[in-house]
Amino acid sequence: MYKDVGMAAWVRKWWHQPGQYDWLSDYLAVRHLQRFSRILIASVVIVLGTIPLVMLFSPSGPQGEAHRTAAIVMSALSFGGASSWLAGWPSRRQSALFAVGANAGVTLAVVIAGTPATGLLACATFAPIAGYVGLYHSGRLLAATLANAIITTLLAGARIAAAGDTAMAVGHVLGVLIAVLAVPFGSQLLLHLLSLDARMSSTDPLTGLRNRRGYDESALALIAAADRPQSQWLAVILIDLDGFKQINDAHGHGYGDTVLVAVADNLRRASAMKSVVARLGGEEFLIAELIEPDDAAGTAERFRTAVAAAGEVTASVGVASVALTEIGSAATTALTELVNAADAAMYDAKRAGGNQTRHRAKSST
Numbered sequence: 001m002y003k004d005v006g007m008a009a010w011v012r013k014w015w016h017q018p019g020q021y022d023w024l025s026d027y028l029a030v031r032h033l034q035r036f037s038r039i040l041i042a043s044v045v046i047v048l049g050t051i052p053l054v055m056l057f058s059p060s061g062p063q064g065e066a067h068r069t070a071a072i073v074m075s076a077l078s079f080g081g082a083s084s085w086l087a088g089w090p091s092r093r094q095s096a097l098f099a100v101g102a103n104a105g106v107t108l109a110v111v112i113a114g115t116p117a118t119g120l121l122a123c124a125t126f127a128p129i130a131g132y133v134g135l136y137h138s139g140r141l142l143a144a145t146l147a148n149a150i151i152t153t154l155l156a157g158a159r160i161a162a163a164g165d166t167a168m169a170v171g172h173v174l175g176v177l178i179a180v181l182a183v184p185f186g187s188q189l190l191l192h193l194l195s196l197d198a199r200m201s202s203t204d205p206l207t208g209l210r211n212r213r214g215y216d217e218s219a220l221a222l223i224a225a226a227d228r229p230q231s232q233w234l235a236v237i238l239i240d241l242d243g244f245k246q247i248n249d250a251h252g253h254g255y256g257d258t259v260l261v262a263v264a265d266n267l268r269r270a271s272a273m274k275s276v277v278a279r280l281g282g283e284e285f286l287i288a289e290l291i292e293p294d295d296a297a298g299t300a301e302r303f304r305t306a307v308a309a310a311g312e313v314t315a316s317v318g319v320a321s322v323a324l325t326e327i328g329s330a331a332t333t334a335l336t337e338l339v340n341a342a343d344a345a346m347y348d349a350k351r352a353g354g355n356q357t358r359h360r361a362k363s364s365t
Contacts, residue, residue, distance in 0.1 A: 021092040021136045022268060023208035026218075034089050041132075042085040045102075048125060049078025052109065060118040067112035074105050096137060102129045103145055107152050116159035120169075123153040123176045127183040134184030142184055149180045204279040206257060207264035212286070215278035216335065219288040222276055223331050226290060226324055234288060235296045235321040236338035237303055238346045239267070241283035242314045242354035262310040270306035286339065296321035300357040314355035318346030321359075 028034045052071035055061030062071045081098055084090060090098065106125045113119035126149035133142045157173035160166075202214025210218055226232055241263065248256040260283065267285060271277050275289035291299050300319035307315040320341035327334040345358040352358070 020208050021095055023203045023210075024136060025089060025092075026203060026210070026214070029089075038085045038089060042082040044128060045078050045082040045085065049075045049082065052078075055114075055118070058114070060113070060115045062112045063114045067114075070108060070112050074108060077101065077105065096141060099129060099133050099137060099141065099145065102132075103148050107148060110152050110156050113156075116156065116163055117168075117172075120153070120156040120160060120172050120176065123149065123156050124179060126153070126176075127179040130180055131183035131187045134187040135190065146181065146184070150177065153177055153180065207261055207279050209264050209268070209285070210276060210278040212278065212280055215276055215280075215286055215288070216332075218276040218278075219335055220331055222274060222288060222290065223324065223327060223335075226274075231293070232290050232324050233293055233296070233321050234324055234327065234334075234338070235291045235299050235319055236335070236342045237287040237289070237300055237317060237319045238339065238342040239285040239287070239303060239307065239315045239317050240346055240350065241307070242316055242350070244283035244313060247313060259310065259312045262312065263307055263315075266306040266310050267303060270302055286342075288335070288338075290324075291321065293323070297357065297359045300359060304355070304357050308355070316346050316350035316354045317357040318342045318344065318349055319357065319359045320345060 025034070028037055052062070052075045056068060056071060062068045081101065084094070084098075103126075106122060106129065109122045109125070110119040113122055126145070130142065130145050130149060133145045153173055153176050157169040160169035160172070202210055202217060204211045204214075223234060241259075244256065244259075247259060260279070263285070264277075264279060267277050267287065271287065272289055272291075275287060278286045280286050287303065289299060296319050300317045304315055304317045307313065307317075318341075320338045322334060322338060341360045345360050348358040349356040
């Protein structure tokens with residue numbers, strides 16, 4: 001009984017685990033490994049995209065005009081995907097679409113294969129795709145990937161069995177499925193080891209957001225990289241969840257962690273391209289974002305709404321802002337003052353009853 005409960009809890013935790021794309025991307029960037037990763041992924045995709053073209057010249061390859069055309073289209077899309085990786089590191093959404101497209105491409109390759117054995121061999125390609133999803137994306141996307149891989153592999157095996165070689169079908173299906181299942185879970189073990197290292201670096205291991213150290217480094221970089229400092233302002237938003245202690249007391253810290261992860265995901269989705277989202281610890285989050293003048297109050301409200309959309313908790317939100325032209329070379333001091341001002345504004349919102357925003361036009365100097 002206890003083992004069943006433990007397994008059920010593990011499955012629920014695995015199912016609800018957030019995507020790790022953002023913090024892992026930052027992890028690779030900090031260690032100057034993004035370029036190597038982009039080239040590696042693009043190289044694999046180019047090789048996989050070449051296979052359908054090569055198979056056009058094989059009796060085991062696609063047969064018929066429609067299937068041959070599909071093979072050419074698959075190759076073209078693969079080369080396009082590889083080019084996007086060579087051009088730069090994709091966004092989380094682009095990465096997820098890449099994974100979905102790769103899944104669809106392998107499934108199509110199995111369907112248009114000229115022989116059942118060729119189709120089953122193509123199923124082995126699900127292994128690196130599942131490994132990629134397991135490393136970067138959520139448990140839900142990995143579950144969808146594995147479900148598609150298992151169903152497609154079983155159907156490919158059924159074609160071989162229908163041709164009269166059941167033993168070959170069973171043996172090859174088992175071999176492919178072992179690879180497809182082992183690679184992503186091996187990736188997630190690697191992810192766990194990386195998260196242990198992240199505890200010592202700039203990333204919050206629970207949510208995948210930056211910690212305070214990572215926030216300070218990234219916020220300074222955000223200011224330095226501003227392309228139009230004469231017309232941009234820097235807003236610092238401090239978010240404190242309302243009544244979070246009661247949630248932990250009523251439901252336990254495991255449930256509280258789930259809420260924190262959901263809030264972090266919503267804040268990440270609500271953030272602009274030019275922003276830094278961090279968790280300070282506990283139930284406090286800190287955001288720095290480049291905004292247009294007079295947009296600080298609207299920015300704070302956007303994040304308050306994002307927290308409420310998690311469905312479990314509300315937040316008191318304080319924001320302070322300043323023109324980039326006023327920061328000058330004292331960026332570190334300005335960031336500290338903005339955080340202090342946003343913190344004071346947040347407490348104003350909390351004293352007013354919570355689930356509100358308060359704004360200070362600029363930091364005190």
